[in-house]
Amino acid sequence: MNWDEIGLKMGLEIHQQLDTESKLFCPCRTELIDSEPDHDIVRNLRPTQSELGKFDRAAFEEAMRKLHFHYENYDDGTCLVEADEEPPHPLNREALELAVTIALLLNMRVVDEFHTMRKQVIDGSNTGGFQRTGLVATDGHLETPQGTVKIENLCLEEDAARRIRETEDGVVFRLDRLGIPLVEITTDPSISDPQQLRDVAYQIGQVLRSTRVKRGLGTIRQDLNISIREGARVEVKGVQDLDLIPEIVEREVMRQLKLVEIRNTLRKRGASVDGDLVDVSEVFRDTASRIISSAESVLAVKLMGFHGLIGTEIQPGRRLGTEMADYAKKRGVKGIFHTDELPAYGITPEEVKALRDAVDASEDDAVVLVAHDRETAENALREVTKRARMAIDGVPEETRKALPDGNTQYLRPLPTSSRMYLETDIPLFSIEEEFIEWIRKNLPELPSEKRERLIEEYGLSDDLASQLVKRNLVEEFEALAEFRVDVTVVASLLAYTLRELGREGHDMDSIGIDELRDVIRLLEEGKVSKDALRDIVACMADDGVTAGEAAEKLDLLLLTEDEVEAVIDEIIELNHEMIQERGMGAMGPLMGQAMGRLRGRADGKIVNRILNSKIRERL
Template sequence: MTDFDYDDLGLVAGLEIHQQLDTATKLFCRCPTSERDPGEAVRSFTRYLHPTRSELGELDDAAVEESRVDREFEYLAYDTTCLVEEDEEPPHRLDTEAREVALQIADLLEMEPVGQAHVMRKLVIDGSNTSGFQRTALVAQDGEIETSEGAVGVEDLLLEEESAQRVEKRAGGVTYSLDRLGVPLVEIGTSPDIDSPQQAREAAETIGMLLRSTGSVKRGLGTIRQDVNVSIAEGARVEIKGVQALDDIDDIVRREVGRQVELLSIREELVERDASVGETRDVSEVFDGTDSGVIGGALGDGGSVTAVPLYGFDGLVGREIQPDRRLGTELSDHAKRNGAGGIFHTDELPAYGVTDAEVEALREAVGAGGDDAVAIVAADTETADLAIEAVAERAATALEGVPEETRGANDDGTTRYLRPLPGAARMYPETDVPPVELDPSDVETPELLTEKVDRYQSELGLGSGLAEQVAYGRRMPLFERAVDAGIDATFAAGVLESTLTELRRDDVAVGNLTDDHLLEVMRLVEDGDLAKEGVEEVLSTVAADPTLSAEAAVEEAGLSGVSESDVRDAVSEVVDRNEEQVEAEGMGAFSALMGEAMGALRGKADGETVSDVLREEIQKRA
């Protein structure tokens, strides 16, 4: 991957980090925040959403573009879904627990809380909220974090409701699940102080560590999302949404810088060629009887083929601006945004069943010469008209350089066009939720994860690797509960980090095990009612039937504790069966017989007890 002189290019970047909070209830209702399977939905309902004007009578550009394609939105509702989530009842007051966690995060980020939190409505009509807007409230401002490349300011911390989870995109609409809608979420926005891809990643890692230090954030795929704002001196601010993994952030920044550099190079060449974008037109007649399946299919269904001549663009539409993405891909993204499947353009034709003769006829129909390019869309007539206009608009911005826009992160570190950058016209006050006084005086500053690692080593005796695993792991709050309950720290850490990992590798449904299940099993061991060697089997039994208590699982697995005399009888039988080996090898036979003895007892006895008895029995016979 090409690296750049970022100082010379004038790279400026900032982060927006969205993290779900692990609270008992949602932000504006008392429904649970647990994830549900769409198959558990008990009913569904549909909505159509349209943009509304701000208090100043303005329409947001992103909302207007979203509304160009009429979509039906279906929402899956559950036995826990309430009228607030369905937008049939006004929202309740801001959740108290979520406010307290947000203030803890503000403290860790050295931010100044606002005196009152005022809830605002943010216009969103992509269907991800039943109301057509997202509710958000400013909690704190003016913080700072440190990185190895210097300080990064933290401009604002907002508390807002999470959007609905997209389940399926289908022709004419989208299906969403309401289990996620309304889960409390913090949005953290940094200042544009980041000037290298490495610093962007380090800043995100630092903020992520601080968030997890509260012990009150959700973990797992989709619970934290990073948006990255990137620009270079002659380029434009681009917001990249939905970066899921921290490992991707530096690559995303590098590739966006590369994209803007290439777009600026294309602009220079277009200016030299005195390039321009022509009028869009219907060119369906050119493709009468075509062998192209896509074009023929659209025409056969009564659709159209529309075209736009791109004068002076020959060879540039096909130029790569990111790995496997070209200027033509950018044009195609805009066509897709308006309902089309994509575009064809003359830098890649003849191909896809389009012949040389059809390409020549196409050029003639739109007045394009050898230095020009032509882009076409084949779809139903309304979609084809909308899509080719969007392509023409994007091609026109290529003459200016880099457009300001919102883009989506792809898995390979590249990005795709989503929508224009939103403006202030999409934000207005929420009149159904009263302001809330914020009092940070009672907020307890959480212990940082880095501090926990040190404490786990110095006070609890964990090794450095295990201490870090536990502190940064998803079960850290449960580990703290276990230790507070008097359970041995090393044993608890082993169960949560090693035993569960082994069970997961063996395809045990570890996700069915609740914190209470795990704590119960650890307590049984601590109380001497279950041998450590039986933990895996008991947890497997509970995972298979989560309705079982730990005690019931011990009984079902046949692992009720045995007396020392029972252990001695079992070990004696093993030694008797292997009498010749014992006489020949003495204590050298210990390892082989230990495994056999543990197998005979099937985890009913502690390994240390079995080991002591076996040594005694071998010494007697030797």
């Protein structure tokens, strides 16, 4: 696609948990809890007006669902602050220090006062109905091959409660994650190429990795803001895979272009939606469709001028009808039927004709029906008519969820500016210039700087250096590199061997830096060969033994040269005919036999030297 021609504009929001001792506004620890919760709190949320007397449209939309929210909590690990039963404690200074560190690494200007704000949250993930957040820095930038990208804001805020499961009438959350310090980093919307968007996300991620941030699934989340000239701003939430970003952008652009085409067609047809709901239960009184026959009532709505367009594919495998169904599902139904896909699902051509007659639909009209209890069906069809009217307008502003295949799915309307207001329970926090300068003088190395230093100082390959940086193992490598051994062996052990052993099912959690020091010390002292390291570490992980005990148990302690020579003499005697026939050509096969016999107990160079000499003696 020609991105400039379609007016593609993109921005990025990155949310990263900080690795602090305690939460942002209470002393609770920041680790997730695996045990069964001790208590359950039930809350219902409702929208409230802002100070200007306005409702946030996303909050109003969510309140219409009338959900019950359950919050699982613990006697030890969560407290009354998370339950919104106690005022917040003073701001976590450690978290602010980390946020300022990240801001300076992103070339940002730090504010002189931190003001805590309340940002309205409408999905139930915050017990108070709001998230505490505050601006830390503005006006940063990153350099990319496609140009400079502006970093607009960096905020320090609370993470939300952990979503555990859905129930028939609501959602169950757990409060162990609520309040963990989080930085939100926002770029401006000037990014115009999908690959550049991915590169910016990667660079920011590398900056974050150079500081104390949490690692693992769910600790970092990327949200994409995407729009085109004739479309609208759409926020895509929950992007986990950086490599999927270009695909998500391309599919969202495809969706918006298709919606623009549909809008133009609808306007040419003079399409309209009156929203009158018709009870068509009688039409399907004897239907063979099990879904419809089991429903309390069947309601339908006519969409004038929509014939053939509801079935139009707007993303691979997703149609305009899918978009309408996503809206309807927010009201408790599993899906919708529409005439662009009928007859099907047990609905006959005769029933389709009777349906069209019942709602007085012409050839250019489409009909959507929902089978459920009457109230749910009415609410679902009202959502369908709302989405149909949006189709006549074009592309709606929405918050959407990233799907694993690169498509996106409707979540809720895009929030408005009416959802932010001042937190009155927390005083402002002054950020002194001396505090900023102290942090500036102690900034950590950026990942790119670490990689270059490893290559220059230790002579590592670009691949090994990059893997150590990527896996956050530079500190461990430098500790082990103090031993008088080949640093490439140490780097390979950390970057590849440990990971491979973990994938094979060995419990690598028990192998820390002290255990690895013992392993490398055996190598330095000449007690084991480098080829034995993998088996020794695996035995230590499985059996809980020391490095020396593992080497002895596996019979991997190095033999003396005399012992190696004795083994090679045996091999020579058994293969004297091969030596006479092949001469030095027997070196390869015999070397294989020798290393098989001496596996892990002799250095390969020594074996090669002795074997070479012994073969020449026989010729």
